[in-house]
Amino acid sequence: xxxxxxxxxxxxxxxxxxxxxxxxxxxxxxxxxxxxxxxxxxxxxxxxxxxxxxxxxxxxxxxxxxxxxxxxxxxxxxxxxxxxxxxxxxxxxxxxxxxxxxxxxxxxxxxxxxxxxxxxxxxxxxxxxxxxxxxxxxxxxxxxxxxxxxxxxxxxxxxxxxxxxxxxxxxxxxxxxx
Ligand SMILES: Nc1nc2c(c(=O)[nH]1)N[C@H]1C(S)=C(S)[C@@H](COP(=O)(O)O)O[C@H]1N2
Ligand SMILES: [Mo]
Numbered sequence: 001x002x003x004x005x006x007x008x009x010x011x012x013x014x015x016x017x018x019x020x021x022x023x024x025x026x027x028x029x030x031x032x033x034x035x036x037x038x039x040x041x042x043x044x045x046x047x048x049x050x051x052x053x054x055x056x057x058x059x060x061x062x063x064x065x066x067x068x069x070x071x072x073x074x075x076x077x078x079x080x081x082x083x084x085x086x087x088x089x090x091x092x093x094x095x096x097x098x099x100x101x102x103x104x105x106x107x108x109x110x111x112x113x114x115x116x117x118x119x120x121x122x123x124x125x126x127x128x129x130x131x132x133x134x135x136x137x138x139x140x141x142x143x144x145x146x147x148x149x150x151x152x153x154x155x156x157x158x159x160x161x162x163x164x165x166x167x168x169x170x171x172x173x174x175x176x177x178x
Pocket of ligand 2: 165
């Protein structure tokens, strides 16, 4: 133990300290990357006839359930992203599974933004609840984990501008059928 004191010991503990520091940096980068990629999850409540919770109030989709739904893609630019291919289930399929009977869907997000769209948007635009962009899962900082995508480039008159932009809801966590 006495060999560790003195200048050699100083070097040894400096290297040990550096190693510990690098391990901490690697660990925090890993933790950050995982926090950025939240597992997919979506809660649907309101006017629905199918539920899967104990209270018979909501239908909760897990990541596995969302990934098992038929994947549809929309290729479009948005106000925030260059022309890209967004992929995920159709909002129409999600509404069908929960037996939705309302005429509007109130969308709630992780950042507490709320916006209501008419159910008729599903038929008109084939709205996709996207979990990936160009094959990469959406991180929270990239509008993930779920981003409502409309075919803006195919309907520029209807979907470009402020009214259209507000439909592009990101960080979705829940839907309430009204
Ligand atoms: N999750 C989430 N999605 C959102 C918003 C938001 O604050 N949070 N703002 C909406 C509105 S009202 C508009 S006009 C656009 C533009 O948001 P921005 O001006 O912050 O870019 O994004 C829409 N989607
Ligand atoms: Mo807006």
